[in-house]
Amino acid sequence: MRKLNFVCILTDFFCLLKTFGISLKCLATVMSNWKIRDLLSLGLLGLRHSRGVLTKYSSAGQTVSAAASVSSPQLQPNDAAEKILNLPLEKPDFFRVAELFSLKDLFDARVHLGHKKGCRHRLMEPYLYGCRLDQDIFDLDQTVEHLQRALNFTAHIAYRGGIILFVSRRRQFGHLVESTAKDCGEYAHTRYWQGGLLTNANIQYGPGVRLPDLIIFLSTLNNVFQQHVGVRDAAKMNIPTVGVVDSNCNPCLVTYPVPGNDDTPVAMELYCRLFKMTINRAKDKRRQVELLYGLNAPSPSNS
Amino acid sequence: MSVIEEITDWAGSQEDILWKVVQNYVNVGGWTSVVTSVPAANMAAARVCSVVPVLLKCGNYSFSVNVETAKLSKQVLCRSISQNSALCRKNLAAAGPEKFTAEFIQKQIEEFNIGKRHLANIMGEDPENFSQEDIDRSIAYLFPSGLFEKKARPLMKHPDEIFPMQRAVQWGKDRRPFHFLFYTGKQSYYSLMHELYGKMLNIEKHQDRLRSKGLFSKDGHKISLGMSRWLTKEELEALLVENISTHDYNRFIQIMERLLSMPYCNIEEEFVLRFRHLLQTQSRHQMVSALQKDENGVAFSSAEGCRKTSHSTVVLRDCGSGRLSVNGQDSLLYFPVLQDREQLMFPMQFTGTLGRFDLECTVSGGGRSSQAGALRLAISRALLSFLSPSEREMMRQAGLLTPDPRVRERKKPGQEGARRKFTWKKR
Numbered sequence: 001m002r003k004l005n006f007v008c009i010l011t012d013f014f015c016l017l018k019t020f021g022i023s024l025k026c027l028a029t030v031m032s033n034w035k036i037r038d039l040l041s042l043g044l045l046g047l048r049h050s051r052g053v054l055t056k057y058s059s060a061g062q063t064v065s066a067a068a069s070v071s072s073p074q075l076q077p078n079d080a081a082e083k084i085l086n087l088p089l090e091k092p093d094f095f096r097v098a099e100l101f102s103l104k105d106l107f108d109a110r111v112h113l114g115h116k117k118g119c120r121h122r123l124m125e126p127y128l129y130g131c132r133l134d135q136d137i138f139d140l141d142q143t144v145e146h147l148q149r150a151l152n153f154t155a156h157i158a159y160r161g162g163i164i165l166f167v168s169r170r171r172q173f174g175h176l177v178e179s180t181a182k183d184c185g186e187y188a189h190t191r192y193w194q195g196g197l198l199t200n201a202n203i204q205y206g207p208g209v210r211l212p213d214l215i216i217f218l219s220t221l222n223n224v225f226q227q228h229v230g231v232r233d234a235a236k237m238n239i240p241t242v243g244v245v246d247s248n249c250n251p252c253l254v255t256y257p258v259p260g261n262d263d264t265p266v267a268m269e270l271y272c273r274l275f276k277m278t279i280n281r282a283k284d285k286r287r288q289v290e291l292l293y294g295l296n297a298p299s300p301s302n303s
Numbered sequence: 304m305s306v307i308e309e310i311t312d313w314a315g316s317q318e319d320i321l322w323k324v325v326q327n328y329v330n331v332g333g334w335t336s337v338v339t340s341v342p343a344a345n346m347a348a349a350r351v352c353s354v355v356p357v358l359l360k361c362g363n364y365s366f367s368v369n370v371e372t373a374k375l376s377k378q379v380l381c382r383s384i385s386q387n388s389a390l391c392r393k394n395l396a397a398a399g400p401e402k403f404t405a406e407f408i409q410k411q412i413e414e415f416n417i418g419k420r421h422l423a424n425i426m427g428e429d430p431e432n433f434s435q436e437d438i439d440r441s442i443a444y445l446f447p448s449g450l451f452e453k454k455a456r457p458l459m460k461h462p463d464e465i466f467p468m469q470r471a472v473q474w475g476k477d478r479r480p481f482h483f484l485f486y487t488g489k490q491s492y493y494s495l496m497h498e499l500y501g502k503m504l505n506i507e508k509h510q511d512r513l514r515s516k517g518l519f520s521k522d523g524h525k526i527s528l529g530m531s532r533w534l535t536k537e538e539l540e541a542l543l544v545e546n547i548s549t550h551d552y553n554r555f556i557q558i559m560e561r562l563l564s565m566p567y568c569n570i571e572e573e574f575v576l577r578f579r580h581l582l583q584t585q586s587r588h589q590m591v592s593a594l595q596k597d598e599n600g601v602a603f604s605s606a607e608g609c610r611k612t613s614h615s616t617v618v619l620r621d622c623g624s625g626r627l628s629v630n631g632q633d634s635l636l637y638f639p640v641l642q643d644r645e646q647l648m649f650p651m652q653f654t655g656t657l658g659r660f661d662l663e664c665t666v667s668g669g670g671r672s673s674q675a676g677a678l679r680l681a682i683s684r685a686l687l688s689f690l691s692p693s694e695r696e697m698m699r700q701a702g703l704l705t706p707d708p709r710v711r712e713r714k715k716p717g718q719e720g721a722r723r724k725f726t727w728k729k730r
Contacts, residue, residue, distance in 0.1 A: 175500045210478035
C-alpha cells in the first residue's frame with residue numbers, strides 16, 4: 001500500500017512540477033530549507049500521510065546553502081489573520097456607514113448647491129438634479145449613494161491599516177482638514193503640492209517610503225480653478241481616490257466621486273465629521289476584532 | 304578612506320582577507336593605481352574567488368616568481384574590474400552631508416562621558432562634578448595651542464553640540480510616517496503654521512467671548528516685547544531641523560506680526576516669545592565704578608581706559624586740590640604739549656569740577672597722543688560715580704565715555720602701506 005501511494009504521489013508531483021516549470025534542483029534546495037507541514041499547507045500534495053515520503057526525497061536532494069532562508073509560516077496565525085481581513089467582506093455595509101448621515105443632513109448642510117450654470121462641467125451633468133435661477137442643484141439621491149460607497153471604501157481601507165491622505169487646496173478649510181486628519185490619526189496635505197511628491201517619492205522623502213493607500217480630496221480643484229495635480233498623480237500611481245466633486249470639477253479620474261458642494265463651511269464640516277467618524281469606527285472595529293481573535297485563536301467568534 | 308578599505312567594507316568578511324592578500328601581492332609589484340568601485344557584488348566576488356586562488360597557489364614560490372605572478376594578476380585584475388577613480392569620487396560628492404545614525408551618536412555620547420571621567424582623574428579632580436568649564440580649562444592646560452582661530456584649537460564638547468541635529472527615520476515598523484504632515488515635505492514648518500493658525504483662532508474666540516459679555520476694547524492687552532528681535536532664518540532652521548526658503552520665512556514673520564497686532568494676544572504670549580531672541584541691553588554707560596572711601600574719609604574712585612595701544616588707570620580723589628600726577632611725574636613734565644594736557648582737563652572742565660579732584664594716573668604703551676586719549680577716557684569713567692544721572696547722560700552725549708575704536712590698519716601685500724599703492728607706471 002505504501003509503495004503504491006509513493007508511486008502515485010511522485011507521479012502527481014512530477015506532473016505538477018512540469019506544469020509549473022519548476023526544475024527539480026531548485027525545488028530540492030527550497031525543500032531542504034522548508035518544513036514538511038509548510039509544503040503541505042501550500043497544497044503541493046493534498047495527502048497528509050505522505051510525510052515519510054517527503055523526508056526521504058528531501059534528504060536525497062542536494063543540500064545547497066540557499067541564498068535566503070525562507071521563514072516558516074505557521075498555520076494558526078495565518079488563519080487568524082485571514083479571518084480578520086475577510087470578516088468585513090461578509091456583509092455589504094459591515095461598518096454601517098449608511099446610519100451616519102441622512103438625506104436631510106445633506107440638505108441642511110447645503111450639499112445640494114452647486115455653482116452657476118456657466119461654470120458647469122459637461123461630465124457633471126448626470127449628477128445634477130436640475131438648475132434653479134441659473135444655479136445647479138445636485139441630485140441628493142445619487143449623492144447619498146456615492147457618499148455611502150465612498151465612506152464604506154474608506155472604512156475598509158482604515159480597517160486594513162492603510163494610509164489615508166486628506167488633500168484640499170482651499171485656504172478657507174485648510175486648518176479644518178488638517179485637524180480632522182490629526183484627530184483620525186491619518187495624514188493631510190493642504191499646502192503647495194510639489195511636483196514629484198507621489199511620482200518621485202523615493203527621492204523626495206527617502207528610500208523605502210510608503211505611499212498613501214487612499215487619497216481623499218475634499219476639493220478637487222486648486223487655487224487657480226484647475227484640477228489638482230494629486231488626482232492625476234494618484235491615477236498614475238494606482239492609488240484609489242475619493243473626491244468631493246463640485247459642478248465645475250472633472251469627475252473622470254476620481255475612483256469614488258461624491259457629487260456635492262465643496263464651498264460652504266457647513267458642507268465641509270459635515271464631510272470632515274463623516275470621514276473622521278468612519279475612520280475612527282473602522283479602527284476601533286479592527287482593534288476589537290484583533291482582541292477577539294487574539295483570545296479565541298482556533299474558533300472565530302461573532303463580533 | 305582608501306579605496307581598498309571601501310571595497311573590503313562593502314565586500315564582507317569573507318572577501319576582505321582575500322583582498323588583503325591581493326593587496327600584498329599587488330604592492331610587491333609596485334602597482335599603485337588601484338581598482339576602485341565595483342559595480343555588481345556577485346560578479347566581482349566571483350571574479351575575486353577565481354583570481355585569488357591563483358595567487359594563493361603561487362604564494363609558495365620564490366620572490367621573483369611572485370613578482371611575475373603579481374604582474375599577471377595585475378593584468379587579470381585590470382581586465383576584470385576596470386573603473387575610473389573619478390567616477391567613485393563623483394558618487395561620494397552626490398551623496399550629500401554625512402548622515403549620523405542614532406547608534407553612532409549614542410556611542411559618541413558614551414565615549415564623551417568616559418573621557419570626561421578620565422580627564423577628571425588626570426587633573427586630580429572629582430569625576431562626578433566635572434563641568435564643561437572644567438573640561439575647557441583642563442584641555443587648554445593639557446594641550447596648549449598658540450593658534451589664533453579659537454575654533455581650530457583642541458576642543459572637547461558634548462556630541463550634541465558638535466554633530467548637527469539630524470532627522471531620524473520618519474516612519475515606524477509598519478512604515479507609517481510618525482508626523483501627520485509628513486507627505487507635505489516640510490512637516491515641521493507646516494505644523495508650525497498650523498499651530499500658529501490655531502492660536503489665532505483661539506484669540507478670535509476669546510475676543511468673541513469678551514464681546515458677548517461686552518468687555519471688548521480695541522486696545523486690549525498686547526504682548527510686551529521688550530528688547531527682543533525675531534529669530535533669524537538660520538536660527539529657525541536650527542529650531543525646526545529643516546530647510547526653510549526665504550519666502551516661507553518671510554511669510555512666517557508676516558503672520559506672527561499679524562498675530563501681535565490682534566488685541567488680547569497676551570493669551571498666546573509664551574508661544575510668541577519662543578520665537579523671539581532677547582537682545583543684549585546696551586547699557587555700557589551704566590557700568591559705574593563704585594565710590595570707595597579711604598582711611599581719611601576721602602571719597603575716591605578708580606577707572607581704566609585705553610586708546611590704540613595705550614592702557615591707563617586713574618584714581619580720582621575728592622580732595623579739592625586739583626593736582627595731576629602721571630606715572631609719578633607732574634603732568635606738565637610728562638605732557639609738554641598743550642594739546643595733551645587739554646585732553647586731560649576736558650572731562651572735568653565739561654562737568655565744571657576742575658579744581659575739585661586729585662588725580663593719580665598711570666599710563667603705559669602707545670605714543671603721546673594715544674596716552675592722553677586713554678587717560679581722558681579713564682578720567683571720564685572715574686568721574687561717573689560722582690555725578691548725577693542727567694550729568695552722566697550729558698557726558699555720554701558729549702562722547703567722553705565712548706572708547707575710540709580706531710586702531711592702526713595693517714599693511715596689505717601688493718601695496719606700499721595700508722592704503723598707499725605702489726607708484727603706477729604706464730609701461
